Amino acid sequence: MVMVPKIKVNIDGKTIEVDKGKTILQAANSIGIRIPTLCHDPRLDPFAACRVCMVEVERGKSNTLITSCNTEAADGMVIRTDSEKVLKTRKMVLELILSDHPRDCMTCERCGSCKLQDYAYQYGVRESRFFEKPDGGIIEDENPVIQHDTSKCILCGRCVRICAEVQQDYAIDFKNRGFETETGTPFGKPRRDTTCVLCGQCVSTCPVGSLVEKQAVGMGREWEFKEVKTTCAYCGVGCTMYLNVKGNRVVKVTSKTGSIPNDGNLCVKGRFGFDFIHHPDRLKQPLIKKNGKFEEATWDEALGLVAAKLSEIKAKYGPDYIGVMSSSRCTNEENYLAMKFARATIGTNNVDQCART
Amino acid sequence: MSFGSGAMTNSISEIKDCKLIFLIGGNPTEAHPIVGLEMKKALRKGCTFIVADPRKIWFAQHAKLYLPVKPGADNWLLNAMAHVIIAEGLENKEFIKTRTEGYEELREFVKDITPEKASEFTGIPAEDIRQAARLYATSEKSAIYYTLGITEHTCGTDNVRTIANLALLTGHIGKPSTGVNPIRGQNNVQGATDVCIPNKMPGYQDVTDNAVMEKFEKAWGVKLSRTPGATAPTMFERMSKNQFKALYVIGEDPVLSEPNQDYTIKGIKNLEFLVVQDIFMSETAKCADVVLPAASFAEKDGTFTNTERRVQRVRKAINPVGNSKPDWQITSELSTRMGYKMDYPSPKEVYDEIASLAPIFAGINYARIESNGIQWPCPDTKHPGTKFLHEGKFPRGLGKFFVLPYRAPAESPDKEYPLLLTTGRTLYHYNAGTMTRRSVGIIHKTNDCFVEVHEADAKELGIFDGETVKISSRRGSITARAEVSDKVKKGIIWIPMHFAESAVNKLTKDAYDNITQTAEYKVCGAKIEKI
Numbered sequence: 001m002v003m004v005p006k007i008k009v010n011i012d013g014k015t016i017e018v019d020k021g022k023t024i025l026q027a028a029n030s031i032g033i034r035i036p037t038l039c040h041d042p043r044l045d046p047f048a049a050c051r052v053c054m055v056e057v058e059r060g061k062s063n064t065l066i067t068s069c070n071t072e073a074a075d076g077m078v079i080r081t082d083s084e085k086v087l088k089t090r091k092m093v094l095e096l097i098l099s100d101h102p103r104d105c106m107t108c109e110r111c112g113s114c115k116l117q118d119y120a121y122q123y124g125v126r127e128s129r130f131f132e133k134p135d136g137g138i139i140e141d142e143n144p145v146i147q148h149d150t151s152k153c154i155l156c157g158r159c160v161r162i163c164a165e166v167q168q169d170y171a172i173d174f175k176n177r178g179f180e181t182e183t184g185t186p187f188g189k190p191r192r193d194t195t196c197v198l199c200g201q202c203v204s205t206c207p208v209g210s211l212v213e214k215q216a217v218g219m220g221r222e223w224e225f226k227e228v229k230t231t232c233a234y235c236g237v238g239c240t241m242y243l244n245v246k247g248n249r250v251v252k253v254t255s256k257t258g259s260i261p262n263d264g265n266l267c268v269k270g271r272f273g274f275d276f277i278h279h280p281d282r283l284k285q286p287l288i289k290k291n292g293k294f295e296e297a298t299w300d301e302a303l304g305l306v307a308a309k310l311s312e313i314k315a316k317y318g319p320d321y322i323g324v325m326s327s328s329r330c331t332n333e334e335n336y337l338a339m340k341f342a343r344a345t346i347g348t349n350n351v352d353q354c355a356r357t
Numbered sequence: 358m359s360f361g362s363g364a365m366t367n368s369i370s371e372i373k374d375c376k377l378i379f380l381i382g383g384n385p386t387e388a389h390p391i392v393g394l395e396m397k398k399a400l401r402k403g404c405t406f407i408v409a410d411p412r413k414i415w416f417a418q419h420a421k422l423y424l425p426v427k428p429g430a431d432n433w434l435l436n437a438m439a440h441v442i443i444a445e446g447l448e449n450k451e452f453i454k455t456r457t458e459g460y461e462e463l464r465e466f467v468k469d470i471t472p473e474k475a476s477e478f479t480g481i482p483a484e485d486i487r488q489a490a491r492l493y494a495t496s497e498k499s500a501i502y503y504t505l506g507i508t509e510h511t512c513g514t515d516n517v518r519t520i521a522n523l524a525l526l527t528g529h530i531g532k533p534s535t536g537v538n539p540i541r542g543q544n545n546v547q548g549a550t551d552v553c554i555p556n557k558m559p560g561y562q563d564v565t566d567n568a569v570m571e572k573f574e575k576a577w578g579v580k581l582s583r584t585p586g587a588t589a590p591t592m593f594e595r596m597s598k599n600q601f602k603a604l605y606v607i608g609e610d611p612v613l614s615e616p617n618q619d620y621t622i623k624g625i626k627n628l629e630f631l632v633v634q635d636i637f638m639s640e641t642a643k644c645a646d647v648v649l650p651a652a653s654f655a656e657k658d659g660t661f662t663n664t665e666r667r668v669q670r671v672r673k674a675i676n677p678v679g680n681s682k683p684d685w686q687i688t689s690e691l692s693t694r695m696g697y698k699m700d701y702p703s704p705k706e707v708y709d710e711i712a713s714l715a716p717i718f719a720g721i722n723y724a725r726i727e728s729n730g731i732q733w734p735c736p737d738t739k740h741p742g743t744k745f746l747h748e749g750k751f752p753r754g755l756g757k758f759f760v761l762p763y764r765a766p767a768e769s770p771d772k773e774y775p776l777l778l779t780t781g782r783t784l785y786h787y788n789a790g791t792m793t794r795r796s797v798g799i800i801h802k803t804n805d806c807f808v809e810v811h812e813a814d815a816k817e818l819g820i821f822d823g824e825t826v827k828i829s830s831r832r833g834s835i836t837a838r839a840e841v842s843d844k845v846k847k848g849i850i851w852i853p854m855h856f857a858e859s860a861v862n863k864l865t866k867d868a869y870d871n872i873t874q875t876a877e878y879k880v881c882g883a884k885i886e887k888i
Binding site: 142143144145165166167168192197198199215226228229230231232233234235236237238239240243245248249250260261262265266267268269270272273274275276277278279281282283284285286287288289294299302303304305306307309310311313316317319320321322323324325326327328329330331332333334335336337338339340341342343344345346347348349350351352353 | 368369370388389390391392394397398400401540541542543544545546547548549550551552553554555556559564573577579581582584585586587588589592600601602603604605606607608609611629630632635636637638642645646647648649650651653654655656657659660661662663664665667668669670671672673674675676678679680681682683684685687688689690691692694695696697699704707708710711729730784785787791792793795796797798799801802
């Protein structure tokens with residue numbers, strides 16, 4: 001292992017030791033000091049676009065305001081994250097961002113998990129001295145999973161960067177200049193006709209309500225959802241994800257950075273391939289075939305029939321004429337019980353699944 | 358086998374630090390997208406990629422070296438790489454001496470397998486094979502990643518061992534970001550193999566080992582058979598010969614997933630009794646006498662084991678839909694009715710039983726995997742789990758070199774069926790498509806079967822991009838939309854496996870690997886006709 005040299009910095013009066021190469025933001029986070037950020041996502045390279053992570057650094061006689069997300073902590077640095085100058089600057093930065101942002105939190109899907117809303121609340125920013133009517137609106141796109149509202153975009157570039165840096169699909173980018181700047185697909189083409197793979201990574205990183213899960217629109221407020229941590233049921237990578245539940249319904253799937261093994265990343269199947277759960281084709285009642293046609297039955301009738309038939313065949317031909325085929329889609333516990341059922345209940349080692357394929 | 362156990366030797370988190378990745382027979386950006394992202398991270402950090410695949414996949418386009426290998430000819434490529442490594446003195450002599458056996462035999466065998474000869478069979482220029490061998494051998498951290506492009510052949514096991522030879526020759530194993538890594542296909546392939554195979558008790562304990570069987574007999578209170586059971590292909594073979602009477606299928610759709618669909622259906626029709634337990638009316642369920650409605654993963658507790666051997670929690674988010682029940686509960690109730698009592702209060706107690714009987718899981722329980730999951734082997738509750746395998750020592754002691762000559766696929770293209778058909782997965786769909794084809798976002802991108810054809814072949818056949826064509830093999834025919842490009846090599850066609858109405862397993866051959874009985878989905882002869 002290569003030993004990383006340590007440096008000493010002073011943050012808000014506390015002197016700490018951190019690995020050389022860490023940013024001021026990382027150094028502060030390591031001792032539990034939270035600096036607000038909008039354009040920062042640990043999965044991405046620092047970008048310093050939103051400017052809310054400003055901190056004050058002592059530089060000789062005069063102090064300097066710098067962005068903490070992209071500034072490397074240097075040995076002997078003295079940093080203030082909560083000075084009056086810092087708080088005043090942050091407030092103004094928030095006012096500038098809000099100047100071009102709709103104030104319709106009451107109907108916004110992100111209400112309750114929006115970072116801009118949180119910071120406006122935290123810093124008491126009710127009005128903006130610079131208020132203009134925001135441009136843009138919801139982009140019309142046939143895709144059923146991603147809704148993109150450019151009026152809410154704060155141009156933090158997280159969607160653009162996650163698409164380029166992490167996915168390397170380059171499906172969305174900034175367009176136009178100045179006040180007209182917005183994010184979107186090349187020439188405003190529908191997502192289906194671009195390199196977009198509908199992974200929804202842009203949705204996962206958007207700090208505001210600009211990019212949201214279209215299927216969850218109108219399905220409930222953030223605080224009504226119960227988040228259930230689970231493991232994705234598609235491929236063998238085993239991504240950690242969260243089922244957002246309201247009532248007895250999975251409304252959307254979300255992820256969190258830092259989770260193992262996927263660090264908050266999900267693919268199109270994991271994030272948007274959940275609607276099979278509530279599909280009308282789901283089998284809801286045991287079925288018994290009578291004269292070539294399936295008829296609904298109770299569990300008692302169905303299990304009674306299966307038990308009787310398997311016992312009869314076992315008695316007539318012996319256990320090795322019966323087989324159990326389990327599935328690599330089922331849990332370990334279910335595979336174990338299928339195996340135990342074959343071996344202990346039936347009395348045969350004829351038990352397998354499709355795992356070899 | 359070569360090392361003595363079969364699983365990924367490294368962890369997903371190690372991928373980003375690889376200095377060289379040799380990707381063969383795998384398309385992670387589509388089949389394992391998040392592993393794909395980790396590899397893209399490595400790419401961004403300057404990792405060198407060598408990609409061997411008959412299709413020009415995403416990583417092929419970004420690789421330092423792309424080797425368009427003919428399906429079924431991987432053996433030639435790998436043995437020729439071993440030839441170059443030895444001929445140019447790039448082998449790790451210290452590692453070979455202390456950690457391996459059988460080197461002399463391999464050296465003797467690969468002497469004649471020159472890149473020039475391999476080039477004839479693989480279609481790869483000899484110089485590229487040399488270059489691949491040099492890059493792989495000399496990089497500081499080389500890792501090999503492979504998936505079903507290597508294993509779904511009659512010579513699948515041979516292929517895996519030939520890959521292992523390269524790692525043993527160069528010592529690229531048993532270190533972080535350096536190893537041999539199969540990426541498992543389905544969410545719980547690893548876990549299902551760990552606990553549910555015909556010749557092993559959970560945790561890879563032999564059914565022929567008396568001590569093992571006595572331990573289980575004592576725990577379960579029942580006498581157990583010591584005869585290894587039938588694998589799925591053997592069960593179907595016995596069904597076709599009318600030597601099998603009943604089958605209990607849980608969450609599987611063999612009619613759509615086993616090769617040679619006609620043969621599978623005929624076998625199933627010979628059964629006296631078929632019970633299928635699933636969340637949808639699958640093709641197999643349609644043939645059943647009784648269908649039991651199961652709960653989906655969102656409706657139950659349990660664990661899955663991922664491709665890096667990590668046992669992770671699945672948690673119940675909603676109540677079972679309709680009158681369905683979780684599989685564990687159905688199997689338990691059925692067993693109790695048949696006179697063998699299973700009364701587990703929850704899956705947690707089932708896992709505790711697994712841990713108590715299988716030493717490699719002994720240290721794993723629900724409390725310990727609450728936040729992150731643990732990678733087996735984990736022999737006791739103090740053990741942190743195992744990030745990468747084979748540090749210092751292999752389970753079988755010394756790593757073994759295997760001498761494995763080329764074996765031709767069971768069926769190759771000929772006059773009547775001149776194209777080589779190979780199969781795989783797309784990003785948007787998953788296996789038989791029962792789940793993904795019921796998701797609106799996913800069918801928005803792709804919802805019909807297609808066949809990838811090389812431009813030159815398309816020109817000869819007079820077919821156009823987007824045209825619906827008929828594809829046939831000796832076993833049947835399907836229709837699909839032609840996608841004409843230079844993604845596949847000339848003479849090869851590729852069809853995804855997800856579409857029941859154009860089930861590609863009507864075409865593939867029911868020929869199997871001699872050891873694992875994995876079916877040869879990756880090579881058969883086919884032809885395309887205009888409709």
